Amino acid sequence: MKTFSKYWSIFQITLINSLAYPGELVGRSLMIIPFMWIFYQLWKVTYSAAGADVISGLTLRDTLWYLMLAETIELGRPPIARTMSESVKDGSIAYILNKPYDFLWYQFSTAMGESIFRAVLNAMFGGLTIWLLVGAPNHPEGFIIAIPAVLGAWVLHFCINAMIGLSAFVVEDVSAFTWVYQKLAFIFGGMLIPLDFYPQWLQVIAKAMPFASAIYGPARLFVTPSLELFINVMSLQLIWILVLSLILAVVYRRGITQLTVNGG
Amino acid sequence: MTSIKVQKLQKTFQSKRKAEGLSGSVRSLFKPEYSSVEAVNNLSFQMEAGELLGFIGPNGAGKSTTIKMLTGILHPSGGETSVLGFTPWKDREKLAFQIGTVFGQRPQLWYHLPAIDTFTLFGKIYELDDRETKKRIAFLSEAFEMQDLLEIPVRKLSLGQRMRCEVAASLLHRPKLILLDEPSIGLDVVAKQHIRDSIRRMNQEEGVGVLLTSHDAGDLEALCKRVIIVNHGQIVYEDKVSNLKRKYLTTKMVEVRYAEEIAKDFSIKGVEILKVGHYGVKLKFDAAITSVDSVLAHISAAGDIVDITISDPPLEEVIAKIYEQAKEEDNKGK
Numbered sequence: 001m002k003t004f005s006k007y008w009s010i011f012q013i014t015l016i017n018s019l020a021y022p023g024e025l026v027g028r029s030l031m032i033i034p035f036m037w038i039f040y041q042l043w044k045v046t047y048s049a050a051g052a053d054v055i056s057g058l059t060l061r062d063t064l065w066y067l068m069l070a071e072t073i074e075l076g077r078p079p080i081a082r083t084m085s086e087s088v089k090d091g092s093i094a095y096i097l098n099k100p101y102d103f104l105w106y107q108f109s110t111a112m113g114e115s116i117f118r119a120v121l122n123a124m125f126g127g128l129t130i131w132l133l134v135g136a137p138n139h140p141e142g143f144i145i146a147i148p149a150v151l152g153a154w155v156l157h158f159c160i161n162a163m164i165g166l167s168a169f170v171v172e173d174v175s176a177f178t179w180v181y182q183k184l185a186f187i188f189g190g191m192l193i194p195l196d197f198y199p200q201w202l203q204v205i206a207k208a209m210p211f212a213s214a215i216y217g218p219a220r221l222f223v224t225p226s227l228e229l230f231i232n233v234m235s236l237q238l239i240w241i242l243v244l245s246l247i248l249a250v251v252y253r254r255g256i257t258q259l260t261v262n263g264g
Numbered sequence: 265m266t267s268i269k270v271q272k273l274q275k276t277f278q279s280k281r282k283a284e285g286l287s288g289s290v291r292s293l294f295k296p297e298y299s300s301v302e303a304v305n306n307l308s309f310q311m312e313a314g315e316l317l318g319f320i321g322p323n324g325a326g327k328s329t330t331i332k333m334l335t336g337i338l339h340p341s342g343g344e345t346s347v348l349g350f351t352p353w354k355d356r357e358k359l360a361f362q363i364g365t366v367f368g369q370r371p372q373l374w375y376h377l378p379a380i381d382t383f384t385l386f387g388k389i390y391e392l393d394d395r396e397t398k399k400r401i402a403f404l405s406e407a408f409e410m411q412d413l414l415e416i417p418v419r420k421l422s423l424g425q426r427m428r429c430e431v432a433a434s435l436l437h438r439p440k441l442i443l444l445d446e447p448s449i450g451l452d453v454v455a456k457q458h459i460r461d462s463i464r465r466m467n468q469e470e471g472v473g474v475l476l477t478s479h480d481a482g483d484l485e486a487l488c489k490r491v492i493i494v495n496h497g498q499i500v501y502e503d504k505v506s507n508l509k510r511k512y513l514t515t516k517m518v519e520v521r522y523a524e525e526i527a528k529d530f531s532i533k534g535v536e537i538l539k540v541g542h543y544g545v546k547l548k549f550d551a552a553i554t555s556v557d558s559v560l561a562h563i564s565a566a567g568d569i570v571d572i573t574i575s576d577p578p579l580e581e582v583i584a585k586i587y588e589q590a591k592e593e594d595n596k597g598k
Contacts, residue, residue: 256339
């Protein structure tokens with residue numbers, strides 16, 4: 001119980017800390033509005049050029065609500081890899097490692113604390129924009145059903161990003177890895193185009209990758225909610241979370257012996 | 265009881281070397297060259313429970329690296345260490361319950377939040393119950409005079425105020441030992457005094473052992489009973505602070521002011537005259553060679569004394585002398 005309350009407190013303090021500069025928090029979240037506007041223009045033209053109301057099972061409205069949630073997940077997730085890399089570079093990792101808690105659980109708690117308000121604001125501004133442009137989502141209940149999948153998506157993002165962050169123990173600067181990860185997530189996660197629009201062979205590959213479980217899965221569940229899809233998305237997420245967290249734990253055990261703390 | 269036991273501790277870092285300019289950078293991409301830096305080299309020492317031990321040395325001497333190994337943050341390249349019965353890098357979390365750490369150059373308090381939030385969080389992290397945490401915060405805020413500081417965002421505090429909160433935070437869980445890495449860095453005289461007084465009080469009242477690294481000889485003089493001086497990752501001196509003073513503080517500086525004008529050719533055998541004025545003289549002598557008695561007799565024979573000051577050289581000079589000696593011995597050894 002005490003262990004849980006420890007991480008819960010870390011989560012809470014990060015949550016409070018994320019409100020230290022409300023102007024910055026809101027200002028950053030407003031960025032989703034132009035993104036949504038651009039997506040709306042692009043997909044409106046695409047649908048009218050294709051001369052179809054439905055492409056691969058998704059209407060224009062579905063596609064835009066899908067992209068809203070995909071963007072919310074992506075923009076809401078905290079830059080864990082960069083934070084970890086910075087703490088290695090400036091030596092502040094010394095203060096994270098000298099307390100009686102598990103390093104990875106600490107990082108996870110702060111990551112979640114940083115995500116919540118950012119994601120809520122992104123969903124609010126993004127949702128409002130899309131609502132005004134194309135109307136309410138076809139399945140409003142998707143909001144509720146997608147919540148566990150969004151949380152799962154962040155766990156998955158955390159596992160991958162923490163692994164990139166841990167490489168900072170050896171290479172210090174991880175910006176190249178985060179760049180590659182982000183681009184892979186864009187393409188194979190379905191950040192810009194729903195995976196359903198890909199050719200069949202590419203869909204099979206993309207959907208089998210963890211990026212799809214972190215973005216496409218929850219976003220698709222949100223626009224076309226069903227029990228079957230829920231089970232499908234959640235179980236795939238669970239498998240990836242298990243596999244990646246196991247690898248993460250092993251990488252951490254090895255990485256910690258390699259750590260060099262800068263300064264002082 | 266021994267609280268820290270270090271035997272033949274070793275830490276070697278690999279650092280990449282790169283020749284000058286663009287060609288050097290390109291070459292190092294294809295054929296990187298590494299050199300080993302021995303940050304800590306065969307270090308052995310002990311610290312008793314409740315002791316106030318100073319661990320000093322110039323920049324890059326290996327002080328911080330040693331502290332990071334003692335807290336379990338860094339894995340050593342060799343040697344053995346026991347801190348309160350734990351091997352730090354194997355039992356990092358268990359050990360963390362028993363020790364406190366302050367790295368003077370880096371804040372551990374949440375920068376944008378009032379210090380009280382970090383204190384409450386630490387209470388949870390160290391698994392104290394809420395009532396105990398509150399009681400402890402009340403006690404520490406009195407001991408560190410920070411009653412008025414706790415509800416102000418940390419970023420708005422002065423460095424001195426912040427450091428008081430930092431040290432207090434590291435004592436929240438009643439550690440048996442605190443490791444202070446340059447706690448007085450950048451502080452003014454008053455703030456330093458404040459911190460020193462509070463640390464001394466915690467040592468006396470709660471018996472918490474203090475291992476302190478510092479560049480400031482004042483910290484050492486004010487706080488520590490024993491000192492270890494390191495350079496190039498090795499111990500160059502280890503003794504009681506009082507012995508250090510007795511052995512090395514034999515040089516005395518004397519400043520005298522007379523009621524009447526004194527002779528221009530004022531001199532005393534075995535004494536270095538630094539300055540002679542119309543009414544005063546400044547001199548230096550080694551008390552181990554020239555007796556204090558005879559010097560004072562000469563001084564008073566020269567005229568009616570209005571004022572006299574006898575002082576020791578600053579401890580910084582003594583430490584610098586020890587470094588110099590170590591360097592010379594090192595060179596001889598080579």
